């Protein structure tokens with residue numbers, strides 16, 4: 001029997017506010033343990049939480065960007081459970097009236113667009129961090145707790161189980177990250193845990209509707225990990241079903257080192273969170289006008305930007321998709337072409353040499369040693385025929401090293417392309433004289449051998465000859 | 480009876496409470512009394528009544544996103560039964 005996987009994601013994203021959701025403690029990452037805590041986030045008796053206005057704004061923005069309906073009446077609830085990373089013994093979250101519901105995200109897999117429905121987005125507080133003193137959790141006699149992260153604002157984005165492959169789940173996660181970055185509500189630094197997902201997966205015979213029993217994997221904090229964990233889990237469940245077994249509903253943990261999922265707890269021990277309305281926080285009422293103001297404040301989102309690059313600049317869907325995946329890259333691209341540099345060349349340089357260099361040196365595009373403006377200037381030098389595209393690589397390397405203007409580099413290094421036909425002709429004559437065999441081959445009908453001759457001329461001119469001129473000259477001389 | 484001894488044990492477990500055998504009957508009666516009272520409330524006609532999310536007539540109480548001083552760490556840890564290197568120390572946790 002063929003099985004189909006049914007996958008849903010709960011993405012938790014930390015919001016980039018200066019302070020926590022219910023108190024004025026700083027949210028910055030990496031502070032010394034327990035230095036960003038106060039009576040409110042430590043849950044000391046008698047304190048009153050007050051909602052950070054920006055958290056609500058950010059959550060509404062995320063709701064709009066993910067095509068949700070914003071609930072004009074929203075409230076907080078207590079989710080009760082005992083765990084030492086939660087000083088109050090409950091997490092302040094939202095239960096039945098979340099800030100946003102009924103949205104969707106369109107993803108692109110294998111050139112096809114698929115709509116993934118977003119069930120809801122709610123606001124909640126993050127928990128603290130447990131540090132184990134022994135080598136592994138099992139040989140620690142005790143655990144240490146740092147409450148700096150307790151109360152850092154989160155939004156949880158819950159999807160419908162609309163994904164069918166690990167790849168779709170990864171692409172969905174990437175798309176949500178991209179949108180949150182565009183609207184500037186989260187830093188989305190995976191390595192700092194700004195974005196993590198709980199992944200649900202079940203299998204059912206292909207062509208059937210009824211959902212199978214699912215397993216949940218918590219705290220997946222990279223795209224690759226999500227894809228790997230799902231692949232493993234789907235295989236594991238398929239094997240059990242094929243052997244005639246039953247899937248147990250349970251929470252599993254993904255062990256990235258071992259490359260497998262392990263059982264954490266089964267449903268019998270499952271939590272009963274006993275949600276109750278949070279009596280210390282009053283409801284949040286949002287008006288149509290407020291929603292409209294926030295909507296107007298949003299930048300152009302990845303999909304719209306991609307369409308624009310395709311329609312106005314004629315880029316392919318693939319190129320436009322890569323460039324608009326990150327807002328920083330899309331903005332860099334706009335800056336390259338704003339002074340008239342060729343769009344296609346700009347796309348090639350951005351996705352090619354620049355991305356490669358950035359990747360090699362582990363740099364963000366925002367900190368690129370080559371500015372978009374200079375790259376644009378360099379591309380225009382290529383277009384005008386001042387330098388060849390081969391020389392452009394040298395100029396680019398120099399710009400990367402020194403940050404100098406391309407014109408200055410070309411001038412200083414004498415890299416200007418030789419367009420003077422007489423000068424090139426001389427080199428062409430020498431090459432023809434020195435290479436009787438390829439010349440004879442070409443004359444004998446092997447047109448490919450002209451490539452070798454062009455190469456020789458380019459080499460002799462140290463790449464400065466205009467390849468077009470070289471080609472024409474060779475062809476005329478070899479008739 | 481709406482609740483069984485098993486329900487009482489479950490609720491006690493969720494609340495990290497240990498219940499002795501001799502208290503079981505007492506809790507059983509009390510739990511049932513509560514739930515019967517709630518049943519009574521459920522009979523009230525609320526057809527045209529807005530659900531109450533909060534008892535106070537207040538809404539939209541916000542603060543600006545401005546940093547306020549946190550507690551001094553020694554102060555933060557001063558009530559902790561155990562501490563270590565600036566951390567709260569707790570019994571080892573295994574699920």
Ligand SMILES: [Zn+2]
Pocket residue numbers: 020023024025036037038039040041042151
């Ligand atoms: Zn605090």
